[in-house]
Amino acid sequence: MIPSLDALLAPHDPALLHAAIRERRMAWFRTGHDDLFRALLPWSTFNSLLGSERLLDDRTRMVRRGRDLPREMWSYLGPDMKRVVVPELLQRFCHEGLSIALNQIQHAVPGIAALVKMLEQALPARIGTNVYASFGRESAFRAHHDPHDVLVLHLHGRKRWFGFGHQSAHPPGMPLTNDRLGPVHWEQVLEPGDILYLPRGEIHRASVEGEASLHLTNALLWPRGSDLLHWLAGTGLAGNGLAADDLDRDIPVYGTATDLERCAEELRATLHRLADSIDLTAFLAAHIQKRQTRPPFNLGLSSDCAPTCWVQPLPAPDLRLPAEGGATIPFNGEEVTLDPDERAVLAALLAGGARQIASLPGPAGLDMETVRDTVARLARRSLVLLTEG
Structure with missing residues (x-):
């Protein structure tokens, strides 16, 4: 059990992580909690998840050389029309550089569920957690950037990470091929107990050092401007003496050009009032209170x-x-x-x-x-x- 952000990052001050988040820069922490991190998801537990039906549902990805591996390549339909995994084929692909991603792993492993709840309380952010098992030196995922911040907890093995700066430095729409990435901005080998923070848009790739590695990727989903707009269109209306009808009424496409212009003027006035009244403190309080958490059963x-x-x-x-x-x-x-x-x-x-x-x-x-x-x-x-x- 990791009860707090202080315990997770010790001996480092959590203020160092908060500073990296504010400044939108990569940060790496070696905690020495290798046994604690390994216990979050032992290899035996990971293998038991693969032995369940989860291996065949939409939350699982098999990726090799940057492409998803069709399940037809490592399983077949049995006489009852249920898909059957062929372990020998899966083992072979692992030896050839396969990565296995189990998404939303917090719903399957209690210790990781507790970790996610702690992180959501401490940061605070909505968090989704995936586990990545990689085999062989060839990286399964090509260089990419994520649409959210990432907090990596390394559990088993060793993995070398490379960073290439922020995606804004690359022409939009241009594929992130190795010959276009430019120089490596930073390089770091992660071992059990290590933590890596990457801000949204940081281009990166990684490759296994040795035979296999396992790490957790926590997606940190902060409130965004689009969330604020939804809030303004609901709660924000009442807070400014406006009624829901001020934004919910019809745009008179059935009317004249004069009707449309009158409607546009009224909407501009409403939106100006809302924009001038933005209160981020009130919005964030409402956003956090509105957040739903999956209720635990706690049976036994x-x-x-x-x-x-x-x-x-x-x-x-x-x-x-x-x-x-x-x-x-x-x-x-x-x-x-x-x-x-x-x-x-x-x-x-x-x-x-x-x-x-x-x-x-x-x-x-x-x-x-x-x-x-x-x-x-x-x-x-x-x-x-x-x-x-």
Whole structure:
């Protein structure tokens, strides 16, 4: 369990990562947490995922020499018309430089789910996590840039990464072939326990050093201008004394040229009022509160609540709770009522990040029996995520 951004980056100061994000530049951290990172997704767990039906669904990609490998090349249709994987073929392609990508891996591995929840609380951003297993020295993915920031956690093996600067330095529409990439701006070998941050648009490629490597790629999805426009068209209207009808009424294509010009003038006036009233603080607060989280079940764990069990809060990190008594909070688009004990435990978690149950009585100001009972109630309501200690 990695309870906080401080624990993830230690011994480095998280301020270094925040500075790289603000300045839109690459950053690399060697943490020494090799055992902790390997435990996030052991090779045995990765192989068990390949043995499940996930290998054949749309969240999985097989990439070789920059191209997706059709599933017909490593599987066949059985007599019951169900596709059957041929392990020998998959092994052969791996020896020839295959990469396997399992998208949205946080929905399949509890430890990674807990990691993603922590990152979403700490940064904060919407995060989607993919795992990439690469085999052989030949890179399966060509040089490319991502439409979002990336935080790489290296789990197994070694992989050499190359950076070629920002995509804005390359003519738009020109393919990113090796002869057009220009000089390498930076080069770094990642080992287990290493973290690599790449800003949106940073052109990069990577190749395995040795036989195999495994890493997590966390896509950091920050709020964008398009999100602000949607918010202005909804909540922003009411905040400026406007009604939804001010933007939702018909554009009179059935009318005269004069009707169209009158409508254009009215829309310009409405949009000017909205633009002049932009409040990014209010928008970001609303954006974070609106974010949906997949509710965990916590089955089995909520009935035991062992002292070593980790408890991770799921409401927005900037949630303001009263100092005493109960509270009503927004969560997943609804209003949720907390009793005083639930408010106290949740406040302690939001203040200090994920904690083991044994460490909660002091910060929450409750005895251990009350803490365990309260955590169980919060878990059954999916307000916290429980992970074995």
